Amino acid sequence: MTSSTTSSGADLLTSPEDWLREQPSLANRQVFRHTLARLADVEPRVVLLEADLAGGGDPFAARHPGRFINLGICEAAMLDIACGMAATGHVVFAHTFAPFGAMRACEQVRLGLAYGRANVKLVCDYGGLSGAFFGPTHHAIEDLAILRAMPGMTVVSPADGLETIQATRALLEMEGPVYLRLGRNRVSRLDVARPAFALGRAMCLREGSDVGIIAHGEVGVSVALDVATRLEAQGVSARVVNLHTLKPFDEEAILETAERTRLLVTVEEHSILGGLGGAVCESVATHGLGRRVVRAGIQDRYDSTAGTHEALLQRHGLESAALVDSILTALPRPRLTALAPAARRG
Amino acid sequence: MVQVPLEERARRIRRTILRLAATSVGCHLGGSLSMVELLVVLLGRVMKFRPREPRWEERDSLILSKGHAAAGLYAALAEFGFVDTEDLVQRYNADGSPFTGHVNAAVPGVEFPTGSLGHGVGLGVGLALGYRLRQRSNRVFVVCGDGEMGEGSNWEAMQVAAQHRLSQLTVLVDRNGGQNDGPTEAILSQASLVERLRAFGMSTVEVDGHDLEALGAALEEPCDGPRAIVANTQKGAGVPMLRGKGPHYATFNAEQLRRALASLGEVTP
Numbered sequence: 001m002t003s004s005t006t007s008s009g010a011d012l013l014t015s016p017e018d019w020l021r022e023q024p025s026l027a028n029r030q031v032f033r034h035t036l037a038r039l040a041d042v043e044p045r046v047v048l049l050e051a052d053l054a055g056g057g058d059p060f061a062a063r064h065p066g067r068f069i070n071l072g073i074c075e076a077a078m079l080d081i082a083c084g085m086a087a088t089g090h091v092v093f094a095h096t097f098a099p100f101g102a103m104r105a106c107e108q109v110r111l112g113l114a115y116g117r118a119n120v121k122l123v124c125d126y127g128g129l130s131g132a133f134f135g136p137t138h139h140a141i142e143d144l145a146i147l148r149a150m151p152g153m154t155v156v157s158p159a160d161g162l163e164t165i166q167a168t169r170a171l172l173e174m175e176g177p178v179y180l181r182l183g184r185n186r187v188s189r190l191d192v193a194r195p196a197f198a199l200g201r202a203m204c205l206r207e208g209s210d211v212g213i214i215a216h217g218e219v220g221v222s223v224a225l226d227v228a229t230r231l232e233a234q235g236v237s238a239r240v241v242n243l244h245t246l247k248p249f250d251e252e253a254i255l256e257t258a259e260r261t262r263l264l265v266t267v268e269e270h271s272i273l274g275g276l277g278g279a280v281c282e283s284v285a286t287h288g289l290g291r292r293v294v295r296a297g298i299q300d301r302y303d304s305t306a307g308t309h310e311a312l313l314q315r316h317g318l319e320s321a322a323l324v325d326s327i328l329t330a331l332p333r334p335r336l337t338a339l340a341p342a343a344r345r346g
Numbered sequence: 347m348v349q350v351p352l353e354e355r356a357r358r359i360r361r362t363i364l365r366l367a368a369t370s371v372g373c374h375l376g377g378s379l380s381m382v383e384l385l386v387v388l389l390g391r392v393m394k395f396r397p398r399e400p401r402w403e404e405r406d407s408l409i410l411s412k413g414h415a416a417a418g419l420y421a422a423l424a425e426f427g428f429v430d431t432e433d434l435v436q437r438y439n440a441d442g443s444p445f446t447g448h449v450n451a452a453v454p455g456v457e458f459p460t461g462s463l464g465h466g467v468g469l470g471v472g473l474a475l476g477y478r479l480r481q482r483s484n485r486v487f488v489v490c491g492d493g494e495m496g497e498g499s500n501w502e503a504m505q506v507a508a509q510h511r512l513s514q515l516t517v518l519v520d521r522n523g524g525q526n527d528g529p530t531e532a533i534l535s536q537a538s539l540v541e542r543l544r545a546f547g548m549s550t551v552e553v554d555g556h557d558l559e560a561l562g563a564a565l566e567e568p569c570d571g572p573r574a575i576v577a578n579t580q581k582g583a584g585v586p587m588l589r590g591k592g593p594h595y596a597t598f599n600a601e602q603l604r605r606a607l608a609s610l611g612e613v614t615p
Contacts, residue, residue: 067479069510072505074506076498076499076502077505077506078468080465080469081468081471083468083469084458084472084475084476085473085476087457087476088476088477089476090479108468111459111462111465
């Protein structure tokens with residue numbers, strides 16, 4: 001058993017990194033549960049709603065049974081109910097799997113959270129292909145495109161345990177609707193120095209001048225960092241930006257990255273349509289930057305063959321070796337690019 | 347303060363609804379008229395509220411789940427002092443006004459935007475759960491249409507209401523027998539509505555939805571769980587010219603408005 005305040009150890013809120021070191025086996029979705037349970041110790045307005053996917057041993061349910069309601073298998077009603085509860089002054093966290101929260105209950109999210117501006121935090125795990133062997137019914141490759149299109153939504157995709165703790169705390173401190181997207185499986189802690197976390201502000205994890213890699217989430221950011229290391233070995237310098245908040249979109253960080261590099265790359269565990277890749281292309285084209293964008297992500301198809309999470313990602317080109325090849329192929333050579341317009345004119 | 351008889355309030359609300367039907371955009375007339383007595387009894391007899399302080403913490407809540415009947419709700423909110431009747435009629439659909447064709451939460455007295463069907467019961471269950479958790483006794487009233495009961499999310503939410511014995515919640519179904527494309531019975535029958543509500547754990551009574559006394563008594567009856575009231579009504583009720591067969595949507599011209607008001611006993615200018 002794990003606890004958000006172990007007798008021996010660190011407190012999740014005051015020493016999150018120490019706490020995480022003591023809980024090496026937790027997936028981010030479990031880190032979220034411990035974080036919310038700990039936050040609820042000090043914030044009486046927090047309520048957690050479930051639609052029969054809390055699993056066993058939820059620390060929030062154990063510590064705050066009066067504020068934990070498992071509504072049963074009824075995601076659409078759960079989101080309406082969440083909005084009703086929020087209207088009575090509670091900060092309502094509603095959890096389910098991403099395909100059911102973002103898509104089955106999509107219209108409830110639109111009406112109540114986005115249009116209704118409810119103070120509801122929709123927390124979904126099983127983002128991307130992390131549900132792997134459970135099949136496409138349990139994958140969510142479209143969720144970010146859908147949620148990003150809803151006015152007023154905040155959309156956050158943390159990369160590791162520390163960022164999950166930071167994001168969860170930040171959600172509680174802000175008023176308004178949020179979609180927090182997590183994966184299913186345990187992921188490694190990002191082994192990199194990072195600036196302070198702030199919702200809506202991208203963080204540069206590595207400076208570089210040839211390639212600008214923009215990523216979010218549990219798979220995206222770690223692949224981006226690994227790709228940058230591999231590119232360095234080939235003499236190519238890569239800037240890595242963690243865009244944990246897809247909305248509000250930190251366009252300034254994208255444009256700055258475009259200006260400082262020669263090729264943009266997006267990496268995310270989401271369809272190549274409409275997510276981060278789409279958002280970056282929109283910005284680059286809108287500002288007339290004429291910069292090529294390589295979009296690494298889930299290809300535009302449902303993947304119904306079994307396999308591990310890693311195998312599925314590999315099939316879609318979401319792994320370092322394949323991405324390094326794509327980047328090297330796409331990277332413009334400075335001199336040839338400079339000559340090209342003149343050659344065409346001639 | 348002079349107590350206005352509820353019958354008089356109902357007549358004045360119908361007058362406002364007819365005037366909204368005579369605007370350039372018209373309104374969902376039949377379903378606005380059918381629920382007038384429901385709203386009059388709720389606002390005039392049962393509910394606690396302060397029209398000048400719509401967010402008063404001790405208020406009871408009214409959710410119009412059948413949000414297309416916005417004209418009926420706006421007219422009732424005007425009758426009970428939340429908004430000004432003349433302002434409503436003049437600014438209905440005016441550029442920049444809050445008076446949209448489906449219920450807008452920017453209108454004082456409106457708790458949630460509705461119009462997409464099947465949301466009201468869930469929102470009401472959430473309010474009731476939230477009030478209970480805060481140990482408050484505010485009551486919550488949700489008005490649904492009978493055609494709207496085709497939406498599965500209503501039934502999802504009622505299961506939750508029953509499971510948690512939400513006695514603060516009352517769902518009223520305005521059974522006017524019609525929906526957008528025609529008679530409800532011909533499209534998706536709600537003939538077993540009362541039995542189904544009971545099977546879902548709702549304490550259910552069936553009343554004449556135009557009988558103010560019967561409605562009031564049903565709403566005031568003590569109940570230890572969630573309650574449903576199936577109110578049998580007629581589309582276009584209360585306007586003799588429409589003979590209880592009001593159209594789902596109508597845009598009146600000046601002559602139609604004059605005749606409709608005259609049939610209400612109104613002398614038009």
